[in-house]
Amino acid sequence: MIAVVDYGVGNLFSLKSSFAVLGADICVTGDKERIFAAEKIVLPGVGAFGDAAKKLKDEGLDALLIGEAKKGKPILGICLGMQLLFDKSFEYGTHDGLGLISGTVRPIADLCDQEVKIPHMGWNSLDFGETKHPIFKYINEGDFVYFVHSFCAVNCEKSVIASTRYGGADITAAAAFENVIGCQFHPEKSGETGLKILKAFCEME
Amino acid sequence: MLTKRIIPCLDVRDGLVVKGVNFTGLKEISSPVELAKHYSDCGADELVFYDITASSDGRKLFTEILTETAKNVFIPLTVGGGINSLNDFERVLSCGADKVSVNTGAIARPELIGEAAKVYGDQCVVLSVDIKRVDGAFHVFAKGGRVDTGIEAIGWIKRGVDSGAGEIVVNSIDTDGVKRGYDIEMLKCVCDAVSVPVIASGGAGKTEDFISLFKEEPRVDAALAASVFHFGEIEIKDLKRIMKNNNICVRI
Numbered sequence: 326m327i328a329v330v331d332y333g334v335g336n337l338f339s340l341k342s343s344f345a346v347l348g349a350d351i352c353v354t355g356d357k358e359r360i361f362a363a364e365k366i367v368l369p370g371v372g373a374f375g376d377a378a379k380k381l382k383d384e385g386l387d388a389l390l391i392g393e394a395k396k397g398k399p400i401l402g403i404c405l406g407m408q409l410l411f412d413k414s415f416e417y418g419t420h421d422g423l424g425l426i427s428g429t430v431r432p433i434a435d436l437c438d439q440e441v442k443i444p445h446m447g448w449n450s451l452d453f454g455e456t457k458h459p460i461f462k463y464i465n466e467g468d469f470v471y472f473v474h475s476f477c478a479v480n481c482e483k484s485v486i487a488s489t490r491y492g493g494a495d496i497t498a499a500a501a502f503e504n505v506i507g508c509q510f511h512p513e514k515s516g517e518t519g520l521k522i523l524k525a526f527c528e529m530e
Numbered sequence: 531m532l533t534k535r536i537i538p539c540l541d542v543r544d545g546l547v548v549k550g551v552n553f554t555g556l557k558e559i560s561s562p563v564e565l566a567k568h569y570s571d572c573g574a575d576e577l578v579f580y581d582i583t584a585s586s587d588g589r590k591l592f593t594e595i596l597t598e599t600a601k602n603v604f605i606p607l608t609v610g611g612g613i614n615s616l617n618d619f620e621r622v623l624s625c626g627a628d629k630v631s632v633n634t635g636a637i638a639r640p641e642l643i644g645e646a647a648k649v650y651g652d653q654c655v656v657l658s659v660d661i662k663r664v665d666g667a668f669h670v671f672a673k674g675g676r677v678d679t680g681i682e683a684i685g686w687i688k689r690g691v692d693s694g695a696g697e698i699v700v701n702s703i704d705t706d707g708v709k710r711g712y713d714i715e716m717l718k719c720v721c722d723a724v725s726v727p728v729i730a731s732g733g734a735g736k737t738e739d740f741i742s743l744f745k746e747e748p749r750v751d752a753a754l755a756a757s758v759f760h761f762g763e764i765e766i767k768d769l770k771r772i773m774k775n776n777n778i779c780v781r782i
Contacts, residue, residue, distance in 0.1 A: 338626040342601045372651050444653055444696065446727050447751065448533045448575055448781045469533065469781040471606060473653045490531055514606050514628065516570065 327351045327527065328363035330390075332380045334405065335371035339513040343520060349527045357389050365529065366393060370405030374414040374430060374476070377405055378422060387423060394425050399529045400505045401460075407500070407507030408478060416476050426502045428481025436479065437492030444475045449489040449510075451498055458486040459529065460499070460506055463521035470498070470510040470518055477509060504529075533781045534744050534773070535575035535752035536766055537729065538759045540565060542611075543582045545591035547760065566599045569759065572766040574605065575781060578631070578699075578754060581611030582674065593625045600626020610658055614638065619646050623654075631656035631699060634672045637679055640693065647694025652726075657695035659687060661716060662703035668716060675703045684723050691724045698724060699754065701731040709735025712743045712753065721749040734758050737772050744778045 329340055331353050344351045351367075352359055360366060368390065370377050381387045394400050402410045411422045414430035422430070433445055448469040453461060472489070478497040486506075487499040499508045506526070512519035540562050541548045547562050566577055579599070581592045589612065600607055609622040610631030619630050630650075636642050636657060647655045660671040661683045668683035687698055700720050702713030712733045721728055730743055734755035743753055758764045770780045 336623055336628070338600055338624070339604065339628070342626070343604055345601070371653070442725055442727055442751070445532065446653065446697070447535055449531065514604060516605050519604060 326363045327365045327367060328360045329353045329367045329369060330360060330386065330406075331355045332377070332384055332386060334377045334380060335369050337369060339511075340367065340369055340403070343513040343523055344527075347520060347524050347527060349523075355384060355386070357385065360386070360389060361393065363398075365399045365401070365526070366390065367526075368400065368402040368406035368409065370403065370409060372405060374405065374408055374416040374422075375418060375420045377409060378414075378420050381409065381423075391423055391425065394423075394505050397504050399526065400425070401526050402505075402507040403513070404474060404509060404511055407509050408476060410500075410505055410507045411478055411481065414476065425505045426478075426481060426484050426500050426507060428478045428484060428497075428500065430476050431479050433475060433477050433491065433494075433496060436477070436494040436496065439493040441492035444473055445477075445491050445496065446473045447471070448515075449491060449498075451487040451489060452495070453487055454485065458499070458501055458506075460501070460522055460525050461487065462525050464518050468518045470508075470512065470515040470522075472498075472510045474509055478507070531779045533575070533779045534750075535729075536573070536740070536769065536780070537576045537578055537752050537754040538565075538569045538574050538766070539578040539580060539731070539754050539756045541580045541582050541756065542592055542595065544585075544588040545595050548582070562595050563598045563602070565760070566603045569766065570603045570605050573770055573782065574766055576606045576608065576752070577603065578608045578610065579627075581609065583612070593621065596622060596625040596627065608656055610656070615642070616645055616649060619650060619654075623650065629654050629656050629697070631658040633658040633660065634674075636690065637670065637672045637681070640689070643690055643695050644693040647696070652694045652696035655695050656697045656699060657687065657690040658699040658701065659683060659690075660701045660703055668719065671703060675701075675706075684719055687720055688723050691726050695726065697727045697729065699729045699731050702733060705733030706731070707757075708733060709758070711735065711739040714743060714746050717743075717747050717750055721747060727751040729754050731755070734764075737764055737769055740769060740773060741776050741778070744773070745776070
């Protein structure tokens with residue numbers, strides 16, 4: 326069973342539908358016991374970092390997620406859910422994240438040396454770097470995925486498993502530390518490529 | 531590199547796809563669910579559903595069709611038509627829409643843009659504008675392009691972006707249905723004014739129209755079209771291959 330954490334942030338319709346076509350056993354829940362009992366956890370999220378981090382804390386989900394991650398349970402953060410895995414975000418103030426992957430979250434515009442549109446919205450291609458992470462086992466370098474974001478993870482070089490080019494900069498597209506994985510893009514909106522990434526996550530031990 | 535997006539638009543009335551020429555003389559085509567799947571398989575980067583239903587029965591059919599589509603199609607879905615309130619946003623987002631486009635509803639009550647952006651985020655709010663030249667000025671038209679509001683379009687778009695619209699659809703009534711190419715002059719004016727993604731709409735007739743759009747105004751992010759795709763005059767796969775051959779970055 327995969328628990329998709331429902332903490333009132335973002336639209337979970339597509340994520341539910343994606344796992345449904347993959348035949349995965351999932352539950353969308355904010356219930357701590359069910360998340361605790363699940364074999365894997367997906368942390369989605371859209372919106373502002375500060376609000377989302379506060380919601381996780383208010384529900385007591387932050388400590389639970391950190392505990393489950395330390396136990397070795399596979400965790401996949403998506404979009405804002407990915408950014409929450411890092412230490413800190415500088416989106417409208419300074420906010421603490423879960424600290425499961427070391428790094429911080431900054432405005433994309435700070436990185437780009439060319440004038441670009443913000444948000445970084447649309448389909449962009451993945452560069453894997455030297456090694457291919459198991460989450461990408463069914464896809465190829467250069468495949469396109471769908472992004473919508475104005476902030477991105479930085480100072481996380483050791484954890485980057487995929488990047489994408491935007492505005493003359495390499496933007497963190499995915500990062501991982503041991504069993505904790507984060508995708509900045511939306512696999513549930515990335516067509517066949519995205520479904521293959523979710524399939525690989527479903528198969529992780 | 532970020533690709534240029536190709537977006538088929540499905541005008542839906544009472545659960546069926548239609549496409550008008552200059553917004554009148556609508557002709558029904560086929561099932562939106564099938565068409566959406568077909569487009570997604572052919573490489574469409576995104577889909578837009580415009581609900582042009584007038585009755586509440588038809589509106590219910592629309593949400594059913596939307597739900598069915600969203601369960602099976604995993605590319606971004608934008609929904610527009612009849613969006614006048616936050617309740618309307620909620621209605622379509624809960625059925626699987628990713629973005630919601632506002633048009634007449636925002637003209638009637640401009641605060642809608644800011645309210646929706648605050649609740650759902652800028653990325654969720656698309657401002658769609660029907661524009662026509664009137665005495666040499668760009669005017670915003672309401673109600674499916676039938677009513678001249680007298681509002682100057684570029685100022686309206688700027689205010690929309692300032693309020694939180696995350697993307698703009700520029701639909702030129704002057705070129706819509708004529709199939710002689712996109713309204714590049716109008717699009718340049720919009721791109722000069724705002725820095726959010728801009729989607730061109732109205733006027734696609736042949737493959738070259740897409741090429742000249744992105745060559746002549748590289749700041750345009752996406753091209754929207756309906757009839758050329760629905761009637762099979764242009765296959766999205768072929769279009770993207772030709773775009774790529776012309777050094778336009780596309781997802782293949």
